Amino acid sequence: MTKANAKEIEKRESADSLFLGSDGGDDAYRRAMAKATDAVLDSVGDGEQPYSGQSPESLRELFADESMIPEEGTGVEEAIEDAKSILRNSVNVSNPTCFAHLHCPPAVPGLAAEAMLSATNQSMDSWDQSPAATMLETRMVEDLCSLFGYDADAGDGVFTSGGTQSNFLGLLLARERFAAERFGTDVQRSGLPPRAKAMRILCSEEAHFTAEQAAAHLGLGENAVTTVETDEDRRLCPDALDRTLSDLHERELVPFALVGTAGTTDFGSIDPLSELADRADEHDLWFHVDAAYGGALAASDRHRDRLSGIDRADSIAVDFHKLFYQPISCGAFLLRDGSRYEHIARNASYLNPEGDNAPNLVAKSVQTTRRFDALKPYLTFKAVGRSGLAALIDGTVDLAADVADLLAEDDSFELVAEPTLNAIVFRYRPHDDLSDDLLGWINEAIRESLLREGEAVLARTEVDGVSALKFTLLNPRTTLSDVAAVLDTLERRGDSLCAVSPEVSR
Numbered sequence: 001m002t003k004a005n006a007k008e009i010e011k012r013e014s015a016d017s018l019f020l021g022s023d024g025g026d027d028a029y030r031r032a033m034a035k036a037t038d039a040v041l042d043s044v045g046d047g048e049q050p051y052s053g054q055s056p057e058s059l060r061e062l063f064a065d066e067s068m069i070p071e072e073g074t075g076v077e078e079a080i081e082d083a084k085s086i087l088r089n090s091v092n093v094s095n096p097t098c099f100a101h102l103h104c105p106p107a108v109p110g111l112a113a114e115a116m117l118s119a120t121n122q123s124m125d126s127w128d129q130s131p132a133a134t135m136l137e138t139r140m141v142e143d144l145c146s147l148f149g150y151d152a153d154a155g156d157g158v159f160t161s162g163g164t165q166s167n168f169l170g171l172l173l174a175r176e177r178f179a180a181e182r183f184g185t186d187v188q189r190s191g192l193p194p195r196a197k198a199m200r201i202l203c204s205e206e207a208h209f210t211a212e213q214a215a216a217h218l219g220l221g222e223n224a225v226t227t228v229e230t231d232e233d234r235r236l237c238p239d240a241l242d243r244t245l246s247d248l249h250e251r252e253l254v255p256f257a258l259v260g261t262a263g264t265t266d267f268g269s270i271d272p273l274s275e276l277a278d279r280a281d282e283h284d285l286w287f288h289v290d291a292a293y294g295g296a297l298a299a300s301d302r303h304r305d306r307l308s309g310i311d312r313a314d315s316i317a318v319d320f321h322k323l324f325y326q327p328i329s330c331g332a333f334l335l336r337d338g339s340r341y342e343h344i345a346r347n348a349s350y351l352n353p354e355g356d357n358a359p360n361l362v363a364k365s366v367q368t369t370r371r372f373d374a375l376k377p378y379l380t381f382k383a384v385g386r387s388g389l390a391a392l393i394d395g396t397v398d399l400a401a402d403v404a405d406l407l408a409e410d411d412s413f414e415l416v417a418e419p420t421l422n423a424i425v426f427r428y429r430p431h432d433d434l435s436d437d438l439l440g441w442i443n444e445a446i447r448e449s450l451l452r453e454g455e456a457v458l459a460r461t462e463v464d465g466v467s468a469l470k471f472t473l474l475n476p477r478t479t480l481s482d483v484a485a486v487l488d489t490l491e492r493r494g495d496s497l498c499a500v501s502p503e504v505s506r
Contacts, residue, residue, distance in 0.1 A: 020119065028076065033115065035080045043087035050098035052089045053454035059089060091457055096478040097486055100459035102265065102293055102319075104474045106327040113379040114327045117372040124159070124370040125362035126351045134359055137374040144318070145334055147298050148291075149311025156338025158364040159373050162331035163292030164210045166317030169333045169366060171201060171214040171257055173315065174286035176343035178256035188344060192219050200248055201225045203259035204236035206269060208290055211259050226255070234269040234417065236260065241279055258285040262307055263294025266461045266470065268421030270294055273309030280314075289313040292331065294421055296323030300390040303397060306420075314340070320377045323393055323421075323474060330373040392476040396422040400473050403483050412491050416463050422473040425463060428494040440467035442501075446493050456486045 016022040020029055054062075062085060073079070092098055094105040106114075122130035124137065137159055145155035160166045178199070179185040185193040199220055203211045205227040212222040226248065229240035241258075248255050258280045260271040273289060280287035289310050295318035297303040298310070310316060313336065320330035335341065345363050347353060352360035362368060381389065400422040407415040407426050416425040427443050434442075443460070444467050450456045459470040469490075471483065 032076045032080065035077050039080055039084050039087060043084050044092050044094065049454040050092050050095035050457045051451060051454045053452050054089050096475055096482040098457045099471045099473050099475065099478060100457045102322045102472055102474065104322055104325050107325040107380050109380040109383040110326040110376040113376040117375045122372040124372055125368050126360045127358040130372060133372040134361060136378060137361065138359060140374045140378055141332065144332055148316055148334060150334065150336050154338060155334060155336055156341060157332055157334040158361060160331040160333050161329040162321060163208065163290060163317050163319050165366065166292070166331050166333040167210040167290055168214040168217060170288035170315035170317060171218060173340055173343055174257040174288065175218050177286060177340060180343065195254065196220060198252065198254045199224055200253050200255045201257045201259065202228055202241065202244065202255055204228055204230050204261055204271060206230050206234050206264040206267065207259055207261050208265060234264060234267045236271040236276065238272060238275040238279065245283060255283065255285055258287050260287065260289045262289055262291035262310060263421055265293065266423060266425055267417055268294065268419060268423045270306050270420060273307065277309050277312035287313045288315045290317050292317050292319040293322055296393050299386050300393050302394050324377055324389065325392065326376045326380065330376050395476050396473050399478065399480060400424055402480050403471065403473065406484060406487065416468055424471040424473065425461060425468050427468050428490060430494060430498055436466045442494060442497055443467050443469050445497055446490055449493050450490065455489055
């Protein structure tokens with residue numbers, strides 16, 4: 001054996017222990033996955049509290065003396081063992097009293113799919129990198145188009161990292177289409193037209209900030225977003241939209257896109273989508289619906305009517321890492337008329353050369369390398385069916401209604417609004433004489449106290465300039481008793497704070 005051959009064998013043996021495809025690598029993978037599974041179950045699965053209560057400072061100390069890039073490694077199993085401290089100090093989204101954000105407990109089929117897609121490491125930009133994955137995503141998009149009322153033969157779409165990217169894609173296509181048809185400008189090649197400063201995007205004042213973020217990224221600036229007043233249910237008001245459109249035209253500004261929201265972050269409000277579609281048709285606006293939160297209602301026989309009119313949207317954003325219970329990240333962008341993709345078409349000789357008949361997906365996304373996230377909802381739907389998933393969603397909506405009743409019946413609390421989906425906004429209000437500043441302070445203090453002691457993870461928001469608390473009840477395992485127990489703890493904590501704060505007590 002030559003010296004060169006000996007080195008090659010040594011190099012190969014070293015690599016074999018780290019990568020799949022050899023006996024050594026396959027065995028190492030089995031051990032690592034078993035170790036990782038045990039670490040998750042030991043640190044997260046059996047956690048009685050949703051958070052350890054550690055402060056930012058104490059967590060910074062946890063890693064203060066550790067090199068993130070050590071010179072020598074410890075081996076994968078010891079590294080996983082060391083990572084348990086990270087898991088123990090993570091928010092446990094599967095705990096029934098973790099209900100702060102639109103941050104769901106991931107379903108087991110989705111977790112299994114996550115392991116599978118990570119190990120196979122398909123990249124969704126070209127067919128020759130992800131042959132079966134490309135076909136599955138394409139079919140998944142077709143069925144999603146049907147679920148939301150699109151013609152599956154005309155519709156198209158792509159999986160995304162989530163609502164932010166999907167909303168950006170919708171407004172990107174809206175901008176390209178408008179500039180081409182109104183100004184004769186190919187923005188992709190020539191940049192923004194001179195009249196771009198007059199272009200406007202309309203959305204409700206309760207819409208997600210990603211409308212403004214997208215406008216900034218599209219070179220239009222955040223000021224290109226004009227917000228429209230909402231009604232008493234915090235839905236975009238059609239009459240206010242009419243007044244806003246009239247005002248824009250009088251000022252010689254040019255609206256080109258209307259964003260409807262199906263599930264606002266704080267209240268779960270769903271805009272009157274059919275009426276917005278009418279306005280979009282009348283004024284030749286691209287109608288995009290941000291259904292990142294509420295889009296899951298399309299799977300529910302009981303609640304899908306709340307999305308009436310969504311099938312008339314030019315594009316839709318939907319998230320699977322919210323009410324579809326998938327691991328982050330997993331979203332989709334749906335397009336009613338797939339031919340609109342021509343506005344952002346792009347060819348690269350090494351991925352999707354012109355004339356290539358393979359179904360390359362790269363031109364449908366703003367990403368090049370992209371994960372095979374479609375496997376997660378595919379496996380979940382395959383395992384539990386649409387009806388099984390709908391039952392989970394319906395249960396959380398029912399729970400929110402029951403919690404709202406609890407709050408309305410308790411004089412210590414103020415229910416800020418009746419829930420539309422499964423988000424509850426409320427305040428601890430021991431009496432009516434509190435100033436807004438003190439009311440906001442005590443609710444913030446209660447939330448911080450519960451988080452610091454790891455008893456519950458609640459969200460906060462601001463309503464009419466005053467801080468409020470929020471339950472986002474995504475977890476199908478959360479019961480009314482779980483929420484009632486947290487409310488009891490919250491009330492006791494508030495009463496204690498009142499007792500030591502004379503300015504808060506009567």
